[in-house]
Amino acid sequence: MSKSIDQGSPSDPASLSLEQIVENFEAERSRALRRGRLFQLVQVLCLTALLSGAFQASGLFSSYLGDGAIGRIADFLARLLPKLQADHLFADRATAGSLAFWFYDLDLWLKLLAETVQIAIVATVLGAIFALPLSFLAARNLTPAPLIYWTVRRTSELVRTLPDIIVALILVAAFGLGPIPGVIALTLGTTASLTKLFAEANEAADMHQLEALQSAGGNWWQQLRFGLIPQVLPTMASYSLLRLEINVGAAAALGIVGAGGIGVELSRAITFTEFDTYFAVLLLIVGLIFVLDLTSEAIRHRLMGVEQAA
Amino acid sequence: MTARSDLIEQASLIAPNSVHQPLMSRIGRWGLGFGAVLLFGWMCHNLELRVDVLVRGFTKLGTLTKAMFPPFANGAELKILQALLVTLAMAMTGTIMGIVVALPLGSVGAKNLIRNPILHFAVRRTLDFLRGVPVLVWALIMISAFGLGPIAGVIALALADFPHLAKQFAEALENSDPRPSQAILASGGNRLEAMRLGLLPQVVPVMASQSLYTLESNFRHAAILGVVGAGGIGFELEERIRIFAFDQVAWIVVAYVASVTLLDWISSQLRSRLI
Numbered sequence: 001m002s003k004s005i006d007q008g009s010p011s012d013p014a015s016l017s018l019e020q021i022v023e024n025f026e027a028e029r030s031r032a033l034r035r036g037r038l039f040q041l042v043q044v045l046c047l048t049a050l051l052s053g054a055f056q057a058s059g060l061f062s063s064y065l066g067d068g069a070i071g072r073i074a075d076f077l078a079r080l081l082p083k084l085q086a087d088h089l090f091a092d093r094a095t096a097g098s099l100a101f102w103f104y105d106l107d108l109w110l111k112l113l114a115e116t117v118q119i120a121i122v123a124t125v126l127g128a129i130f131a132l133p134l135s136f137l138a139a140r141n142l143t144p145a146p147l148i149y150w151t152v153r154r155t156s157e158l159v160r161t162l163p164d165i166i167v168a169l170i171l172v173a174a175f176g177l178g179p180i181p182g183v184i185a186l187t188l189g190t191t192a193s194l195t196k197l198f199a200e201a202n203e204a205a206d207m208h209q210l211e212a213l214q215s216a217g218g219n220w221w222q223q224l225r226f227g228l229i230p231q232v233l234p235t236m237a238s239y240s241l242l243r244l245e246i247n248v249g250a251a252a253a254l255g256i257v258g259a260g261g262i263g264v265e266l267s268r269a270i271t272f273t274e275f276d277t278y279f280a281v282l283l284l285i286v287g288l289i290f291v292l293d294l295t296s297e298a299i300r301h302r303l304m305g306v307e308q309a310a
Numbered sequence: 311m312t313a314r315s316d317l318i319e320q321a322s323l324i325a326p327n328s329v330h331q332p333l334m335s336r337i338g339r340w341g342l343g344f345g346a347v348l349l350f351g352w353m354c355h356n357l358e359l360r361v362d363v364l365v366r367g368f369t370k371l372g373t374l375t376k377a378m379f380p381p382f383a384n385g386a387e388l389k390i391l392q393a394l395l396v397t398l399a400m401a402m403t404g405t406i407m408g409i410v411v412a413l414p415l416g417s418v419g420a421k422n423l424i425r426n427p428i429l430h431f432a433v434r435r436t437l438d439f440l441r442g443v444p445v446l447v448w449a450l451i452m453i454s455a456f457g458l459g460p461i462a463g464v465i466a467l468a469l470a471d472f473p474h475l476a477k478q479f480a481e482a483l484e485n486s487d488p489r490p491s492q493a494i495l496a497s498g499g500n501r502l503e504a505m506r507l508g509l510l511p512q513v514v515p516v517m518a519s520q521s522l523y524t525l526e527s528n529f530r531h532a533a534i535l536g537v538v539g540a541g542g543i544g545f546e547l548e549e550r551i552r553i554f555a556f557d558q559v560a561w562i563v564v565a566y567v568a569s570v571t572l573l574d575w576i577s578s579q580l581r582s583r584l585i
Contacts, residue, residue, distance in 0.1 A: 054399040054400075054406075055403055057460075058399040058403040058460045058461065058463075059460050076454070076455045098416050118357055119357065121350075121353060151505075161525060161570045165446070165532050169547070173366075175363075175367035180357065181367075183357060253444040257537060263446075267450065275454070282447060285443075286439060286442040293442075
C-alpha cells in the first residue's frame, strides 16, 4: 500500500501548494483503501466457496441424522453412563448397579493398560536409541556430508507424514495380531520425529566445546561424548519423555486396528455395543494419560532445571 | 609422562570428584543402568518381542513390500483422488467446527478476560481431561451414534480439536499486550473498540496460524479415521489391505504422502505470511 502512495505524486512536491499535496494524498489513500477492501472481499469469497465445498463434501448439511438428532445424541450419551445404584454401589461383581459390575473385567483391563504402557516405553526407548546416531547425521554442524544430511532429513520427513495407524495396519498384515506391529509402528514414527528434534538440539549446541576437545587431542568420538552429549542430553531426555506421552495415547489407539494393548478392548466393547464398558475403559485410558502427563511434566521440569543450572 | 601425572594430581586436588568418583556413586550409577536394561528386557519379553518372531515378520513384510511395486491403481485413480478430497473436506469442516467451539471457551479460559478463578479453573481442567481422549476413540463413539460416513469423522475431529485450540487461544489471549487496549480506552474509545482495534490485531494472526496447524494435523487424523469407517482415504486403504492388494495400497500411500506434503507447504506459506 505504501508503495502506491510513493508512486502517486509524480510531480515535484515543491511546486505544489499544501492543499494540493493533501488532496493528492487523500485521493491516493482512498484509492489504496478501496483496492485493499476489494482484495479482502475476493479473499472472503474464495474462503467461503472453499468452505462450502468442504461442508458439502463432508456431508455436514446433507447427512440424515435422524429425527431429533440432539435427542439421539442425548440418548447415546445416556447409554454411555452406567446404571449405578446407590444402595449397593460397593457390592460384588454379580450385583447389577455396583461399581464392580460396571468395571467387570478390571483385571484384564489393567493388564492391557500395562501392555499399552510397555508398548509405548519399548517403542520410545528403541526410537531414541535409533534416533541418536541419525541425529548426528541430520545436524548441519556435525554431518559428514551435505548429501547424507539431506537424505536423512528428507527420509524422516517422509516417514513422519505416514500416520502410525496406517503403518500399523500394514504391519498387522505382516506380523499378525498382537503388540509387535504396534511396537514397530511406534518405533518407526518415534525414530523419525526424534531424529528431527535431536538434530535441532545438536545444531543449537555450542561448538566451542568440541573445538576445545579437538585442540586438546580428542578424537571424533571423544568430542561427541564429552563435548556434545553433556550439552544436549537434558534436552533429548525431555523430548523423549514428551514423545512417551504421545506414544501412550497412540498405543491405546493402535489396539483398535489389532496392534495390542487396551485399544483391543475398546473396539470389542463398541462391536458388542457395551457402551458403559467403553466408557469405563475410556476413563481408565484418560486417567492413565493424565497421571503420566503430570509425572513426565514434573520430570521434564527437573531436567530443564538441570539444564539451566549446567 | 611425569607432566601428565602431575596434572592429574593437580586436578584431583581442585576437583576430586571429577577425577576419582566415589565407589558408591559409581556402583549406584552402574546399578541404575543395569536395572534399566533389565526392566527393558523384561518388557520386551512381555511383549513377545523375540528375534525369531521379528525375522519371520520382516520376511513376510519383505514379500508384501515386493508386492507393492510397481504401485498400480487398477483404474480407481479418480475414486481415490475423490476420497482424498473428501478427507480434506472432513479436515477443513472439523477444523472450522473446532474453532467455533474453541473461541468462546478459549476466551473464558484466558485469565485476563475472565477474572472468575472458579470458572477459569473448571474450564481449564475440563479441557485437560478432554485432551486425553484420542481422536480415534471419539470416532468410534460418533460412528456408533451417527453411523458410517464422513459426518461421524468430522464431529470426532471437532471434538478432538476444540480442547487443544481452546487452550492455545486462551494462551494467545493471555500473552497479548494489554497496553494498546488501555491506550484506546484512555483516548476515549469504548470497550468494543478497544477489543476490535487493541486486542484482535494481536491475537488473530496467532489464532489463524494455530488453526492452520490444526488443519494440517486434521488431514492426517482424517486419513486414519477412515480406517474405522468414517469415510475418506483411510476407508479405501483399509479395504485394500484387507484383500492384500498391496500394489493399490502403495498407490494410495504415494498419493496421500504427496497431498500431505502439498497441504503442509501451502499451510506453511500462509503461516509465514501471517506472522
